[in-house]
Each structure stands twice: as C-alpha cells, then as structure tokens.
Amino acid sequence: MRNLYAGLMQAARAHAQWEIETSRVIIGNRKKLLILLIMFLPVLIPAIAHAGSTLPGFIGGKSSFGPSFFSPTTFYGSILVGLCAGLITGCIGAGGGFIITPALMSLGVKGIMAVGTDMFHIFAKAIMGTTVHKKLGNVHVGLAIAFLGGSFLGVTGGGILNRAIFNYNPVLSGFIISLVYVFMLGFLGFYAMSDFMRSRKTPQNAGDAHGGSSGLTPLARKLQSVNIPPMIKFDEELTPGGRKISGIFVAFCGGIVGFVAAIMGVGGGFLTFPMFVYGLGVSSFTTVGTDILQIIFTAGYGSITQYAIYGYVFYTLAMGMLVGSLLGIQIGALTTKVVPGIYIRGFYALAILAGFVNRLFDLPDKLRQMGYISMTPATTKLISQVGVVIFFALVGVFALWILSTFVRSIPKLRAEAVAAAPGGKGE
Structure with missing residues (x-):
C-alpha cells in the first residue's frame, strides 16, 4: 500500500510540474493571453451583469444543449475553485485537481457534468500551453501508442457507462461518482496525513535521481519475461540493452487508466505512474514524459467524444476554472520559496481530507433519494451542507493562507528576482 501511495504522489507531482510549466507558457505569451481574453469575455460580461436567468442559449441559458443552467454564483464559484486548485497545485506540487469535481458538485453541478467539465478544463489548458514535454521526461513513442490505444477504449467504456447510469438514474450517477471519490480521497488523504506526521519527526527518505525506485518489482520481472507480440523496447539509455514489455500489458494499463479517468473526470496520471513503475518496470523518467502526453490525448478524447457532444460539459465553468487555476498556480509556485515544506504537506493532507x-457527507442524501435509507430530507440535506461547509472552510483557509503569505513576501520575492537578473546583485 505504501508503494501505491508513493506512486500516486509521484504521479501527482509530475502532473503538477506540467501544469506549472503550462501556465507559465500561457501567461508568458501575449497571443495566448489575447486568445484567452477573447474566449473569456463572452462569458464574463453576462456574468458580471448577473443575467443568469436570461442568458441566450449559446452562452449557457436553460435552453442550450450544453450547459443546462447558469448562474453567477456557479460561475464565480468556478473561478474560486480553479484558483484554489491552482494554489494547491503550485504550492504543494501535487494533487490540486482532485478537489475540482467534488467542489463543482458542491456548487450544485450534477456529477456527470462536473466530470465532463473537469476533463475539458484539463484539455483546454493543455492545448493552450503546448508545453515542451522533454523538460518533464522522455516521451517513448511505442509505449505512448500502445497506452493510448487502450486508453481510448477505456475512456469510451467509462463514458458509455457514466452516461448510461445517468440516463437510468441521475441520483445513482451522482452517488457512484461521489463514492469513487470517497475511496480515492480517503486513501490519499489519510496516507498524506500519516506521511505529514512522520515527516515532522524524521526526514524524508530519498529515492533515485528521478524520485522513484531503481529496482524492478517481482511483478515487473514476471511481466517482462512474457513474450507476447508486439514487444516494446524501452529505457535503452538507462539500462544496458534496454528492457522489453508486451504492448498488450501496456494497452491493458491504458484501458484501466482511461476508464477511471472517464468516471472521475481527471487525466488519469495518478494511476499511470504506479502501473508503469511498479507494474511494468518502466523508469520514472520515461514514465513522466509518456504520462503527460497521454493525459492530453485522454482528456481531449474523453471530454469531447464522451461528454461534450452529449451536452455534459459546462463551458462557462471550464473557462472560470481555467482562468482561476492559471493565476493560482503562479502564486502557489512563488509561495513555495518562502514557506517551509512541512507546513505545505500538512495543508495538502487537510485539503484532500x-x-x-465533502463527498462522504453527501452520500446519505443520495441514499435517501434512492429509497435505501429512511432519514428525513431535512436531516440528509443538513449532513450534506455540513460537508460542504467543512470542505470550503478548510480549502478556503488554505487558499487565504497561501495568498496572505504571498502578499507579505512580495518584497522578498522581488528582491530575489532583482538579484537573480543580469546585472543584479546576484552577478
């Protein structure tokens, strides 16, 4: 279990680093900022005017095929959600995206639309950033092709299942999505908290140069010994003669990742890392680059073919999250220079928990609506609201702490920037 947690965290850190690089590319390019502004204005102006009940269909009115309802509250909330997720990603270097779907559901967005919107937001950020992946690791074409082949099948299956459950019973759809997040966030949150408590007493254990294990697991050795065509050769630059793995195993992993990504509305990278490193025996260096590449295609294919064309992408919220996250990531990344890492890990654990x-406290209301428990509507609604308050209170406190720390540290950060510039004191 500890290896699984370590793999999940390494994947989250790699994805966070990609998001930081992507946001820098977008913010540092005037043409991309202009494109973002052009895309954003048709959404922002009506929102500022508080015209939620009379918006035309092409922007997000009640009669539109895509977003089924729009209100200034949900739009402004999406900006704050993106900002908080960006602050967590930039400051901690891991896992801010885990809170997006639960946060959107707390704002009243149906689970399936929160999933589709989150995937679309990831894809929009990716195509605008066009980050050079060689900075993040080695992209192995063979592994990527095999993985994407399985991933597309998995995403298709997950999307079909998600839509079928929603069409059968929307409440059941929200319950299943919440339940998946309960298990995933519970596992990550409690392990992150225990890791934080241990790190207060003992220093972090060091891995290899890329943060992963240098040896093969028994499972990886066994799978690499199976000769099922097509065989893919990889890691030639790291291991004499390289290593080989059947493309069938790679595609199978891709199918699992794609299926889970389509259900949860994430890129799926948090599963790719432990599967590649511990299951297939791929080096963490090769895994990072290949994983980032698959996230772009998986999120793009899933958000468009499985959700957008069926009306399950809330474009106004996706734009709000994109703008909020771009700002939050930059502030969070700068804040890490002046905040002790031990406090960052503690806040991260609290955010995940x-x-x-939030999702755990929402389950009784879903069970009551489906007739499985006999609690009163007022009671289950109260439990759900308590979960929402706890969620936004903890995430909000974390976000305010990062923002206040950043504001107080502006003179110090500015002095460091001047000293590091050519001709500055750092010369």
Missing part, C-alpha cells in the same frame, strides 16, 4: 468529508 476535506474533499473526502
């Missing part, structure tokens, strides 16, 4: 409590 807040998402866990």
Whole structure:
C-alpha cells in the first residue's frame, strides 16, 4: 500500500510540474493571453451583469444543449475553485485537481457534468500551453501508442457507462461518482496525513535521481519475461540493452487508466505512474514524459467524444476554472520559496481530507433519494451542507493562507528576482 501511495504522489507531482510549466507558457505569451481574453469575455460580461436567468442559449441559458443552467454564483464559484486548485497545485506540487469535481458538485453541478467539465478544463489548458514535454521526461513513442490505444477504449467504456447510469438514474450517477471519490480521497488523504506526521519527526527518505525506485518489482520481472507480440523496447539509455514489455500489458494499463479517468473526470496520471513503475518496470523518467502526453490525448478524447457532444460539459465553468487555476498556480509556485515544506504537506493532507468529508457527507442524501435509507430530507440535506461547509472552510483557509503569505513576501520575492537578473546583485 505504501508503494501505491508513493506512486500516486509521484504521479501527482509530475502532473503538477506540467501544469506549472503550462501556465507559465500561457501567461508568458501575449497571443495566448489575447486568445484567452477573447474566449473569456463572452462569458464574463453576462456574468458580471448577473443575467443568469436570461442568458441566450449559446452562452449557457436553460435552453442550450450544453450547459443546462447558469448562474453567477456557479460561475464565480468556478473561478474560486480553479484558483484554489491552482494554489494547491503550485504550492504543494501535487494533487490540486482532485478537489475540482467534488467542489463543482458542491456548487450544485450534477456529477456527470462536473466530470465532463473537469476533463475539458484539463484539455483546454493543455492545448493552450503546448508545453515542451522533454523538460518533464522522455516521451517513448511505442509505449505512448500502445497506452493510448487502450486508453481510448477505456475512456469510451467509462463514458458509455457514466452516461448510461445517468440516463437510468441521475441520483445513482451522482452517488457512484461521489463514492469513487470517497475511496480515492480517503486513501490519499489519510496516507498524506500519516506521511505529514512522520515527516515532522524524521526526514524524508530519498529515492533515485528521478524520485522513484531503481529496482524492478517481482511483478515487473514476471511481466517482462512474457513474450507476447508486439514487444516494446524501452529505457535503452538507462539500462544496458534496454528492457522489453508486451504492448498488450501496456494497452491493458491504458484501458484501466482511461476508464477511471472517464468516471472521475481527471487525466488519469495518478494511476499511470504506479502501473508503469511498479507494474511494468518502466523508469520514472520515461514514465513522466509518456504520462503527460497521454493525459492530453485522454482528456481531449474523453471530454469531447464522451461528454461534450452529449451536452455534459459546462463551458462557462471550464473557462472560470481555467482562468482561476492559471493565476493560482503562479502564486502557489512563488509561495513555495518562502514557506517551509512541512507546513505545505500538512495543508495538502487537510485539503484532500476535506474533499473526502465533502463527498462522504453527501452520500446519505443520495441514499435517501434512492429509497435505501429512511432519514428525513431535512436531516440528509443538513449532513450534506455540513460537508460542504467543512470542505470550503478548510480549502478556503488554505487558499487565504497561501495568498496572505504571498502578499507579505512580495518584497522578498522581488528582491530575489532583482538579484537573480543580469546585472543584479546576484552577478
């Protein structure tokens, strides 16, 4: 279990680093900022005017095929959700995206639309950033092709299942999505908290140069010994003669990742890392680059073919999250220069546990609506609202702490920037 947690965290850190690089590319390019502004204005102006009940269909009115309802509250909330997720990603270097779908569901967005919107937001950020992946690791074409082949099948299956459950019973759809997040966030949150408590007493254990294990697991050795065509050769630059793995195993992993990504509305990278490193025996260096590449295609294919064309992408919220996250990531990344890492890990654990409590407290109301428990509507609604308050209170406190720390540290950060510039004191 500890290896699984370590793999999940390494994947989250790699994805966070990609998001930081992507946001820098977008913010540092005037043409991309202009494109973002052009895309954003048709959404922002009506929102500022508080015209939620009379918006035309092409922007997000009640009669539109895509977003089924729009209100300034949900739009402004999406900006704050993106900002908080960006602050967590930039400051901690891991896992801010885990809170997006639960946060959107707390704002009243149906689970399936929160999933589709989150995937679309990831894809929009990716195509605008066009980050050079060689900075993040080695992209292995063979592994990527095999993985994407399985991933597309998995995403298709997950999307079909998600839509079928929603069409059968929307409440059941929300219950299943919440339940998946309860297990995932509970596992990550409690392990992150225990890791934080241990790190207060003992220093972090060091891995290899890329943060992963240098040896093969028994499972990886066994799978690499199976000769089922097509065989893919990889890691030639790291291991004499390289290593080989059947493309069938790679595609199978891709199918699992794609299926889970389509159900949860994430890129799926948090599963790719432990599967590649511990299951297939791929080096963490090769895994990072290949994983980032698959996230772009998986999120793009899933958000468009499985959700957008069926009306399950809330474009106004996706734009709000994109703008909020771009700002939050930059502030969070700068804040890491002046904040001790031990406090960052503690807040991260609390943020993940807040998402866990949020979805856990929403389950009784879903069970009551489906007739499985006999509690009164007022009671289950109160439990759900308590979960929402706890979630936004903890995440909000974390976000305010990062923002206040950043504001107080502006003179110090500015002095460091001047000293590091050519001709500055750092010369």
